[in-house]
Amino acid sequence: MKMKFVLATAAALMAAAPAMAELTFTSLSYRTGPYAANGIPFADGYADYFTLLNERDGGISGEKIDLVECETGYNTEKGVECYESTKGSGALVYQPLSTGITYQLIPKATADSIPVHSMGYGRTSAKNGKVFHNIFNYPTNYWDGASLAITHLADLNDGSLEGKKIALVYHNSAYGKEPIRTLEELGKKHGYELTLLPVDHPGQEQKSQWLQIRREKPDYVIMWGWGVMNPVAIQEAVNIRFPMENFIGVWWSASENDVRPAGAAANGYKAVTFHNFGMDYPLFEDLNKYVVEAGKAAGAGDQIGTALYDRGMYAAMLAAEAAKTAQEMHGTKTLTPAQMRDGMENLEITEAKMAALGLPGFGPEFKVSCENHGGNGFGAVAQWDAAKDEWNLITDYFQSDQEVIAPLIEEDSAAFAAENNITPGCN
Amino acid sequence: MPEQFYWGLEAAFNGLMTGVLYALVALGFVLIYKASGIFNYAQGVMALFAAMTLVGIMEGQVPFSHLINATFGTEVHHFGWHLPAVLGILLTVGVMILFAWVVQKVVFKHLIGQEPIILFMATIGLAYFMEGLGDLMWGSDIKTLKVGLPQGTNMWLDETTYRLFGYGFFINNLDIVATVIAIALVAALVMFSQYTKQGRAMRAVADDHQAALSVGINLNFIWVLVWSLAGFVALVAGVMWGASSGVQFSLSLIALKALPVLMLGGFTSIPGAIVGGLIIGVGEKLFEFIVGPMVGGATENWFAYVLALIFLVFRPQGLFGDKIIERV
Numbered sequence: 001m002k003m004k005f006v007l008a009t010a011a012a013l014m015a016a017a018p019a020m021a022e023l024t025f026t027s028l029s030y031r032t033g034p035y036a037a038n039g040i041p042f043a044d045g046y047a048d049y050f051t052l053l054n055e056r057d058g059g060i061s062g063e064k065i066d067l068v069e070c071e072t073g074y075n076t077e078k079g080v081e082c083y084e085s086t087k088g089s090g091a092l093v094y095q096p097l098s099t100g101i102t103y104q105l106i107p108k109a110t111a112d113s114i115p116v117h118s119m120g121y122g123r124t125s126a127k128n129g130k131v132f133h134n135i136f137n138y139p140t141n142y143w144d145g146a147s148l149a150i151t152h153l154a155d156l157n158d159g160s161l162e163g164k165k166i167a168l169v170y171h172n173s174a175y176g177k178e179p180i181r182t183l184e185e186l187g188k189k190h191g192y193e194l195t196l197l198p199v200d201h202p203g204q205e206q207k208s209q210w211l212q213i214r215r216e217k218p219d220y221v222i223m224w225g226w227g228v229m230n231p232v233a234i235q236e237a238v239n240i241r242f243p244m245e246n247f248i249g250v251w252w253s254a255s256e257n258d259v260r261p262a263g264a265a266a267n268g269y270k271a272v273t274f275h276n277f278g279m280d281y282p283l284f285e286d287l288n289k290y291v292v293e294a295g296k297a298a299g300a301g302d303q304i305g306t307a308l309y310d311r312g313m314y315a316a317m318l319a320a321e322a323a324k325t326a327q328e329m330h331g332t333k334t335l336t337p338a339q340m341r342d343g344m345e346n347l348e349i350t351e352a353k354m355a356a357l358g359l360p361g362f363g364p365e366f367k368v369s370c371e372n373h374g375g376n377g378f379g380a381v382a383q384w385d386a387a388k389d390e391w392n393l394i395t396d397y398f399q400s401d402q403e404v405i406a407p408l409i410e411e412d413s414a415a416f417a418a419e420n421n422i423t424p425g426c427n
Numbered sequence: 428m429p430e431q432f433y434w435g436l437e438a439a440f441n442g443l444m445t446g447v448l449y450a451l452v453a454l455g456f457v458l459i460y461k462a463s464g465i466f467n468y469a470q471g472v473m474a475l476f477a478a479m480t481l482v483g484i485m486e487g488q489v490p491f492s493h494l495i496n497a498t499f500g501t502e503v504h505h506f507g508w509h510l511p512a513v514l515g516i517l518l519t520v521g522v523m524i525l526f527a528w529v530v531q532k533v534v535f536k537h538l539i540g541q542e543p544i545i546l547f548m549a550t551i552g553l554a555y556f557m558e559g560l561g562d563l564m565w566g567s568d569i570k571t572l573k574v575g576l577p578q579g580t581n582m583w584l585d586e587t588t589y590r591l592f593g594y595g596f597f598i599n600n601l602d603i604v605a606t607v608i609a610i611a612l613v614a615a616l617v618m619f620s621q622y623t624k625q626g627r628a629m630r631a632v633a634d635d636h637q638a639a640l641s642v643g644i645n646l647n648f649i650w651v652l653v654w655s656l657a658g659f660v661a662l663v664a665g666v667m668w669g670a671s672s673g674v675q676f677s678l679s680l681i682a683l684k685a686l687p688v689l690m691l692g693g694f695t696s697i698p699g700a701i702v703g704g705l706i707i708g709v710g711e712k713l714f715e716f717i718v719g720p721m722v723g724g725a726t727e728n729w730f731a732y733v734l735a736l737i738f739l740v741f742r743p744q745g746l747f748g749d750k751i752i753e754r755v
Contacts, residue, residue: 036567198725208715228677261673
């Protein structure tokens, strides 16, 4: 009798339980800790896009999406714990939002055959899909970012940076050190002199670095910062009266959080980017209707349209499009991580596709392949308009210097392959 | 004079100014440790909390608005006012006094007589609680502090030194203001502890709790007073640091900058906090200027601790700390 009761209860509970979502995405977010101010808008954008697909379209090709969010605090150990605790949920792809976490997940995710999308961060040479089978970093990577900045500066100087002095102010971490090699190689080609100025975590105190900049008077300063390091650097640049139009950051140094504390003085600060900004896209009408007004917005719902929210939303859009590609390739609506990987490897983003999604001109066109997991290296330069409180693209999308970057990627990925006994190739 | 000399001098001056900011944070630690023997791990978070509260009050932000809206389905965010800085500061001081009273009433009153390590652990718990509370009350976004503090190159100094030496020295106006405020703050603290009844009682408690109790001093009141003063110092530190970086979570990490200052200056001395701050500030800036380029830079964080450790080897109680006397 007791057994019957237990079985009946279990059956009733199973019947009452909601239908299991078929497509599971993970968000390794950081809504707490020193980098929360940047982690929150990205996580909100990532979540809201999936919510929109669920509410408006019933998911992806009719399959509901389940977003599993895990708090990392931008801490590598916690990020790995998050991966271990969520990988059993059927997670199709990981977006770690941290270079440190990405580095740790590369061997783990490869062993588990789960794809990782480190969009615009992580290990740059993961662009070589023949070595990094499960790691993707499209549409643009750090070395592209460094090259885009240099190309832009060269354009401002009639194509020549000969004899110019460029300083790199960088977060003294794996992330911040990523562009150094590329900038050194580009220096040989363009003839500029590079000064390296590391800033220790978290970057609250940078007086020494900016005194050095004041003394050495570089023509341009490039910044590879994150978190509080960015607004402090911009304020210090204002303090020493460094011209803002000669100060250019990578996309992770290009949020409203970075420029607003310096007020009007931050006007003219530049950043390289791989996507556009703002809310002036048809997609936002749907977001407003199906997510915001329905009270389903992630977090406090107050980040919509900020630079990092847009980036999170863009990352989710790329994940959803890869899932659609995988569904079409394999003729199934439900997916395994291996099928998702195939979808990512065959993803093609065209202007027509972005326009159909309600994001015309939002990002560059690119095509992923086994040989190229990182896109075509296209990006643009944005500039902060303090009066209007907005970022504006001041260039079209242009390509990074593949002549310099491609050999570096080949070299670094070959070293990784040798260290890890990987035979490069396409399956 | 060679250019290098001027650059070194400029680095040293800026180190002095930075040292003042370190000392401001260290002061809060010293006040509480001196009066109650508690090493307050939460001092950095108090600076963050105070600065967030100041911005929230000035901008008319509704505290706990996210929680309220999520619970009741409302859409309240702002009261609709923008208060002047002075009024905002006064109200924030009120909040910090209330916080001190609650901390004493809820936590430390029940821990009287416990081992120092227990009290220390309690402050760790308090720090994490306050981090969460601050986030819940005011949100995690970076807030801009608009209290009218000047920033940027001091033009007078720049032009004068250029005329005299052919090189214009850089000093940030904010640092000059911070120095003036720090001097005023220390003078006020010294006056308070020397010339007021409560100040003398505070010193008596710092010297000997039991003896202070035996002459009728209300220990609870004194500790509330001390935590309130530490809260006020935290507010000043939060405003000074937050003016350049915006008010955000990393403000709580400035406590890490105060630790070498305390190791060097001693945990029980207000002048020690000041002198320790100045030595650390100048030392790290000069080291970065001279040695930094040879070792790839970013030396300041670790050099401050190396400097403090060297002092510890020769004088464990710090420069101005109470002499350690062991009686058998």
